[in-house]
Amino acid sequence: MPAEHVAFHVVYVSIESAADDATATAERILRDERVLAGVRAADGGDALALIPVTEDGTVIALDAEGRLRFDLSDRRLREAFAAEGIILRLGVDERADDPGDGGPLSPDPSDSVDDFAGAEEIPAHLLAEPEPVRVAEFSRRSAWAARITAQLIGAPVHYRESGTWSLYRYATDRAHMALSGSRADGAIIELNIPQRGTMQYDEAWVEVTSPASPTGMFWPNSQRLTRPVLDVSTIAVPESAELYRRMLVEADGTQDELAGLSGGVGVDQVAALRACTPEAIGGVPGEVERLRAFLTAFGVPSELIDAALAEEPGGEVFTGRGWGQVIGDLLLSGWSETVPLTRRQRPLVRAARWVRQRPLLGAAISTSELAGGVALTRSRSKVARGFGVVLVIDALIDLVIWAVRMRRR
Numbered sequence: 001m002p003a004e005h006v007a008f009h010v011v012y013v014s015i016e017s018a019a020d021d022a023t024a025t026a027e028r029i030l031r032d033e034r035v036l037a038g039v040r041a042a043d044g045g046d047a048l049a050l051i052p053v054t055e056d057g058t059v060i061a062l063d064a065e066g067r068l069r070f071d072l073s074d075r076r077l078r079e080a081f082a083a084e085g086i087i088l089r090l091g092v093d094e095r096a097d098d099p100g101d102g103g104p105l106s107p108d109p110s111d112s113v114d115d116f117a118g119a120e121e122i123p124a125h126l127l128a129e130p131e132p133v134r135v136a137e138f139s140r141r142s143a144w145a146a147r148i149t150a151q152l153i154g155a156p157v158h159y160r161e162s163g164t165w166s167l168y169r170y171a172t173d174r175a176h177m178a179l180s181g182s183r184a185d186g187a188i189i190e191l192n193i194p195q196r197g198t199m200q201y202d203e204a205w206v207e208v209t210s211p212a213s214p215t216g217m218f219w220p221n222s223q224r225l226t227r228p229v230l231d232v233s234t235i236a237v238p239e240s241a242e243l244y245r246r247m248l249v250e251a252d253g254t255q256d257e258l259a260g261l262s263g264g265v266g267v268d269q270v271a272a273l274r275a276c277t278p279e280a281i282g283g284v285p286g287e288v289e290r291l292r293a294f295l296t297a298f299g300v301p302s303e304l305i306d307a308a309l310a311e312e313p314g315g316e317v318f319t320g321r322g323w324g325q326v327i328g329d330l331l332l333s334g335w336s337e338t339v340p341l342t343r344r345q346r347p348l349v350r351a352a353r354w355v356r357q358r359p360l361l362g363a364a365i366s367t368s369e370l371a372g373g374v375a376l377t378r379s380r381s382k383v384a385r386g387f388g389v390v391l392v393i394d395a396l397i398d399l400v401i402w403a404v405r406m407r408r409r
Helices: 023-032 074-082 144-153 238-250 254-259 269-276 287-296 302-309 323-333 347-356 359-376 382-408
Strands: 009-017 038-041 047-053 058-062 068-073 086-088 133-139 157-162 165-172 188-194 205-210 213-218 316-318
Touching: 009 023, 023 038, 023 047, 023 074, 023 086, 047 238, 058 074, 068 074, 074 086, 133 302, 144 157, 144 165, 144 316, 144 323, 157 302, 165 302, 188 287, 205 287, 213 254, 238 254, 254 269, 269 287, 287 302, 359 382
Parallel strands: none
Antiparallel strands: 009 047, 009 086, 038 047, 047 058, 058 068, 133 165, 133 188, 157 165, 157 316, 188 205, 205 213
């Protein structure tokens, strides 16, 4: 069967053994059978294997010439592992009408080959209390959402800018969401680094939120240490080698997630995919370097990535001091703070910032607005009088804001 016509699932298989480390034995068995598999170590000294299995329970392997063969059943592979004292769970029902036929088994409808099979209990980490996470949000937003985020999570938010990009850095154990004002803010790339345990960077993940597509979830280090059981470079048939490599690269679904991003998400898909590819087949080496490479693929400046990974990110710090104070600070900061950084150089925004830096001039403009509003309130036209009232109210609010700004200078 041509490689491009092969339909299979990549099953994540736990390798369970009483031995301290069954990885070497598992690799030997898979290599002897020439299975197109990958292996990586897991927590606690156990191991995980990535094994391609078709719908009818056939394990995809190679013959001596490097062509695909379909005569290895999941039962035969389990028996080979059992002979070495290793339990291999492939996500299928291990019962059969004829236990001795050695043929493929029917999938259990209640199981999914995409999940770790044989799990009868909810994992403890899903029931545990939320763990503190260090969050870095990269976007084109200015400081307005950093003020609100600090109030919502009850923790300080560090704010930095580099060109048309900004960084919000904070730590929280609360459920939170990335705030966006409009489509003009573009995508928000959020790096999450767990703050407990010894595998913080290995377990870090990235969420990409776009106005026009579902949030993409990425774990750049999830396949970092996965290694092929067979040497890809020695496979004589190019189609088989390509299928094997593609299986290892696409096993975690990164390519599909990247393809699903749209609407203001600029990304170098080749660079992003390489940051998630196993090191053994050409992926970016190093857990921190992979995170850097993945973020860089979205155009995030290296200066902000350094700040996100540093112990002290620097920059301006916002804290939650009550909603009244937040609203007051938003008013004092002015309209220009709500404009995306990509629009900061537009003439109207630049003019607003120029006036804001000159409170006396701003107060004079508001005084003129007040005088014009008072004059309109004396008009015979109801429309003009109504517009005049609006101008008076707006001018009075602006004068109060200008007075506070002058006092704080």
